[in-house]
Amino acid sequence: MELTLSNNNKITISSNSIKYSDNWKLGENIFNSVLTGSGIMIIMIVIGIFLTLILSSLPSIKQFGINFVTGTTWDPVFERFGALPFIAGTLITSFLALLISIPFSIAISILLGEYFKRGIFSGFIKSMTELLAGVPSVIFGFWGIFFLVPIVREFEKILGITAYGIGIFSSSIILAIMIIPFSASVGREVIELVPSDIKEAAYAMGATRYEVIKKIVLPYAKSGIFAGIILSLGRALGETMAVTMLIGNFNKMPTSIFAPANTMASVIANEFSESTFELYTSSLIEIGVLLFIVSTVINLIGKWVIKRMVVR
Amino acid sequence: MKKLLLITLIALLALSLIQCDGEKKKATKELELLGAGASFPYPLYSKMFSEYFKANSIKINYQAIGSGGGIRQLTAKTVDFGGTDAFMKEKDLSATDGEILHMPTCIGAVSVTYNLPNNPELNFTGKIITDIFLGKITKWNDSAIKKENQDVKLPDEKITVIHRSDGSGTSFVFTDYLSKTSTEWKTKVGAGKSLSWPVGLGGKGNPGVAGLIKQIPGSIGYVELIYAEQNDLPVAKIQNKSGNFIRPSLESSSLSAQIDIPEDTRITITDTDAAEGYPISSFTWLIFYKEQSYNNRTKEKAETLIQLLNWMIHDGQKYPTELGYASLPASAIEKSKLIIKKVTFNGTNLVK
Numbered sequence: 001m002e003l004t005l006s007n008n009n010k011i012t013i014s015s016n017s018i019k020y021s022d023n024w025k026l027g028e029n030i031f032n033s034v035l036t037g038s039g040i041m042i043i044m045i046v047i048g049i050f051l052t053l054i055l056s057s058l059p060s061i062k063q064f065g066i067n068f069v070t071g072t073t074w075d076p077v078f079e080r081f082g083a084l085p086f087i088a089g090t091l092i093t094s095f096l097a098l099l100i101s102i103p104f105s106i107a108i109s110i111l112l113g114e115y116f117k118r119g120i121f122s123g124f125i126k127s128m129t130e131l132l133a134g135v136p137s138v139i140f141g142f143w144g145i146f147f148l149v150p151i152v153r154e155f156e157k158i159l160g161i162t163a164y165g166i167g168i169f170s171s172s173i174i175l176a177i178m179i180i181p182f183s184a185s186v187g188r189e190v191i192e193l194v195p196s197d198i199k200e201a202a203y204a205m206g207a208t209r210y211e212v213i214k215k216i217v218l219p220y221a222k223s224g225i226f227a228g229i230i231l232s233l234g235r236a237l238g239e240t241m242a243v244t245m246l247i248g249n250f251n252k253m254p255t256s257i258f259a260p261a262n263t264m265a266s267v268i269a270n271e272f273s274e275s276t277f278e279l280y281t282s283s284l285i286e287i288g289v290l291l292f293i294v295s296t297v298i299n300l301i302g303k304w305v306i307k308r309m310v311v312r
Numbered sequence: 313m314k315k316l317l318l319i320t321l322i323a324l325l326a327l328s329l330i331q332c333d334g335e336k337k338k339a340t341k342e343l344e345l346l347g348a349g350a351s352f353p354y355p356l357y358s359k360m361f362s363e364y365f366k367a368n369s370i371k372i373n374y375q376a377i378g379s380g381g382g383i384r385q386l387t388a389k390t391v392d393f394g395g396t397d398a399f400m401k402e403k404d405l406s407a408t409d410g411e412i413l414h415m416p417t418c419i420g421a422v423s424v425t426y427n428l429p430n431n432p433e434l435n436f437t438g439k440i441i442t443d444i445f446l447g448k449i450t451k452w453n454d455s456a457i458k459k460e461n462q463d464v465k466l467p468d469e470k471i472t473v474i475h476r477s478d479g480s481g482t483s484f485v486f487t488d489y490l491s492k493t494s495t496e497w498k499t500k501v502g503a504g505k506s507l508s509w510p511v512g513l514g515g516k517g518n519p520g521v522a523g524l525i526k527q528i529p530g531s532i533g534y535v536e537l538i539y540a541e542q543n544d545l546p547v548a549k550i551q552n553k554s555g556n557f558i559r560p561s562l563e564s565s566s567l568s569a570q571i572d573i574p575e576d577t578r579i580t581i582t583d584t585d586a587a588e589g590y591p592i593s594s595f596t597w598l599i600f601y602k603e604q605s606y607n608n609r610t611k612e613k614a615e616t617l618i619q620l621l622n623w624m625i626h627d628g629q630k631y632p633t634e635l636g637y638a639s640l641p642a643s644a645i646e647k648s649k650l651i652i653k654k655v656t657f658n659g660t661n662l663v664k
Contacts (some may be wrong), residue, residue: 076479077502145523153528164472164513164528249477249514260513262477270516273378274479274505277404 050292057286059278068286074251076271081283083290085253089261090294092254093168093243094236097175102229105180109187109225110213117192126188133181141245144174149246156258164248167260171246175239179232186231190224191217223309230302237295240265264291343616347374349382349395352420352481352536353596356635357395360628368623370616379481379505386412386599389607392617393600397481398505399578400599411602414577415651416595417624419638421537421565422486423547423592427525428452429467431546435460435557438493438550438583438591444532445473445490446497447511452530460551467530474524474533477514479506485594486534489582534592537565538636552591553583564590566638573647595644598624605658614657621652622663 054061060068064081071082108129116122145166152173153165194217202212218225240263248260249270262270264287275281347357354376361372374395377385382394387408399414424436440456443449449456453466476483488503501507513528515521518539525531525545537560540547549557558564568589569581583591598621604614625640625648632639640648653663 073508075508076506077504077508145527149527162470162472166513166524244477244516245520249516250512251508251514262514266477270478270514271506272479274380274481276380276383276505 050289053285053289053292057282057289060282060286063279064283068283069290072253074267076275076280079277079279081279083264083283083287085251086262086264086267086287087290087294089168089247089254090237090263090265090291092257092261093172093175093247093263094233096168096172096257097179097236098229098233100172100176101180101183101232104176105183105187105228105232106225108180108184109191109228110217112184113188113191113221114213114217129181129184132177133185137178137239137242138245140174140178141242144170144242144246148173159258161256161258164258164260166246166248168247168254168257171243171263172257174242174246175236178239178242179235182232182235183225183228186228187221187225190221190228193224194220223306226309227302227306230299230306233298233302234295237298238265238291240269244269264288264294343613344371344373345392345613345617345620346390347372347382347393347395347598348377348385348391349374349599350379350397350481350596351376352397353395353418353637356418356632356637359631359635360624363631364620364623364628368619370620372620378479380479383599386601389601392609392613393598395596395598397594397596398484399580399595399597410606412599413602413651413654414597414599415621415625415648416577416597416640416644417628418632418640419565419569419581419593419595420485421560421562421590421593421638422482422489422534423537423540423545423560424532424534424550425522425525425540425545425547426532427529428469428546429529432461432464433546433559434464434548436548436550438489441550442490442494442497444471445475445510445512446500447473460557469530472528472531473509473512474521474528474531475507475509475512475514476521476534477516480517481505481594481596482518482534482536483507485580485582486592488580488594489592492580492583537561541636550591552587552589553585554587556587558588558590560590560592562633562636562638564588565593566641568593569595569641569644571643573644575647575650577644577647577651593638600655602654603656603659604662611657614655614662618652618655618662621648625649625652 060081064071068081068083069087070084071080072084073080073082074085075081108125112122112125116125149165149170152170153163156163156165198220199212199216202216207215243263244266247262247266249262249266250260251262251267254261268284268287272281272284275284354374357374361374365371379396379398382391382396383400383404385391386394397420400412405412424441426434434457436457437460440449440460443456450471452469452471458466484503484505487497487501487507490501491498491503501510513524515524515533518535521533521535522539522543522545525533535545537547539545540560547560549559551557552568568584568586568591570586570589571581571584573579577595577597579595581589581593581595600617600621604617605611625645629639629645653661655662
């Protein structure tokens with residue numbers, strides 16, 4: 001009801017400003033303050049989220065201190081909480097996924113940004129990668145369980161290790177597929193932005209296409225490509241549903257990249273609804289704080305690296 | 313064009329006003345009870361509450377947000393009743409503002425299921441299950457399993473343990489049974505909704521566990537009996553305290569509750585003395601305040617709650633078996649009646 005009213009008001013104001021052109025300043029001011037307001041609101045929301053997380057995790061911070069980060073036991077029955085297995089699980093799955101995805105995403109970026117800039121084929125691949133980014137993660141999880149896991153299990157049998165199929169390796173592959181669209185689309189855009197005059201100069205000097213890509217395009221676009229990779233890493237760190245379905249949810253330190261493990265986002269999703277006492281809940285929230293911090297730190301490192309990479 | 317827009321807006325506004333007004337009128341006319349908690353009995357509760365609405369036109373809104381959530385909502389006094397699969401501990405009860413009562417509504421059972429060639433029916437003792445879940449028995453042809461299953465050809469295959477990854481009443485009932493049959497389990501792992509499992513993979517929810525078991529040859533895990541029956545999963549017979557191997561069923565899980573039930577009904581009915589009872593069974597409870605006049609609640613609301621509780625242990629008891637739950641035995645219903653009698657409003661009993 002209120003919404004309709006305020007919409008109503010806005011409409012009247014905007015029509016006024018068109019009718020009486022001497023009244024333009026009012027509209028300008030309102031527009032300005034709406035923009036500033038939205039900006040401030042974003043800052044408030046981020047700080048607010050962080051503060052409430054910290055406040056609600058105080059009981060567990062008080063109880064465990066730094067041992068929460070270094071502890072390897074997660075035992076709700078005997079009320080001992082240490083988050084290291086989840087931190088390890090999150091970092092291992094995300095970075096492994098990144099490693100798997102980088103060759104593919106760079107290849108797709110070059111293909112779309114350099115070889116097939118326009119045309120049906122390029123349009124098809126572009127929309128397919130975009131579609132991949134839009135698939136809900138639970139569907140990736142399903143596909144992983146029914147298609148990927150049996151293949152990984154056969155692979156593990158050949159390797160001669162315990163053939164669970166699910167575990168860090170399977171989740172990393174799924175994560176890699178999920179994050180490729182993000183790094184690939186950013187990569188494509190920056191590769192397209194490489195000025196054609198320097199490329200043409202290289203061709204004029206007799207460089208082959210491969211040499212141009214290697215010596216001109218990639219060095220020029222590397223900070224942008226890296227930015228895309230950091231963006232995709234952020235997505236991998238926080239991914240919950242697909243990972244929960246594939247990682248095996250084993251709350252101990254992972255022993256190998258084929259072993260079952262658990263991640264920070266996944267343990268929160270799994271255990272929050274039945275966390276019956278305060279220390280348990282606040283420990284789960286503290287994991288949320290840690291995830292927040294890990295994502296922020298990785299983002300900051302990424303920004304710093306991007307700055308240093310810019311071509312001078 | 314602008315005029316048209318304005319007219320539409322005004323019309324919409326007027327319409328929404330009318331609607332708001334209509335809802336308000338409805339709300340004052342009809343009493344509505346709000347509940348939240350365990351998801352395990354949710355199919356039963358939604359059936360019961362829809363039948364109750366048909367008979368009494370009193371709307372009951374139950375949100376299956378998990379037992380933990382139910383307890384949190386009730387202690388925060390934002391709901392009229394909660395639902396839980398594990399009774400509240402003494403420590404948590406004393407921490408609440410006002411006495412909370414537990415009333416059982418039905419019985420559920422947890423069955424042990426597995427993936428073996430041809431899925432033979434297996435016999436398990438508590439000791440075998442404990443050792444498998446502790447990671448001490450690692451092969452299907454272990455002599456301990458062979459001893460209880462002499463007619464079955466057991467493969468030389470590695471056992472993969474599957475458990476719940478999400479906090480769950482099912483895990484609580486299962487580990488409560490293991491804790492009762494093995495002191496090693498009790499001291500090392502204990503009983504709870506989320507545990508530090510020594511070995512195995514975690515699946516989310518009953519479908520997650522069953523899915524993993526179907527996929528991994530040689531795996532073993534536990535799911536709610538209803539889920540196992542609906543999906544035709546093989547289930548093991550479990551040896552109870554009297555030494556009988558009992559197949560999980562509605563009857564055998566109901567039978568396990570035919571024991572001395574304490575006044576407050578806060579008891580786990582795993583590993584009971586009942587000779588024909590299936591040993592991994594459990595009550596599920598509704599929880600509510602003994603003194604109903606908190607947060608300016610009306611007496612009418614309190615009386616409505618009492619009526620509902622009464623209905624659930626009397627007329628409502630024909631629904632559990634329909635939906636795959638075991639109904640309460642007579643002894644539990646008697647105890648529940650006494651629980652309802654304890655409820656007061658401003659200190660005076662609501663049921664004479």
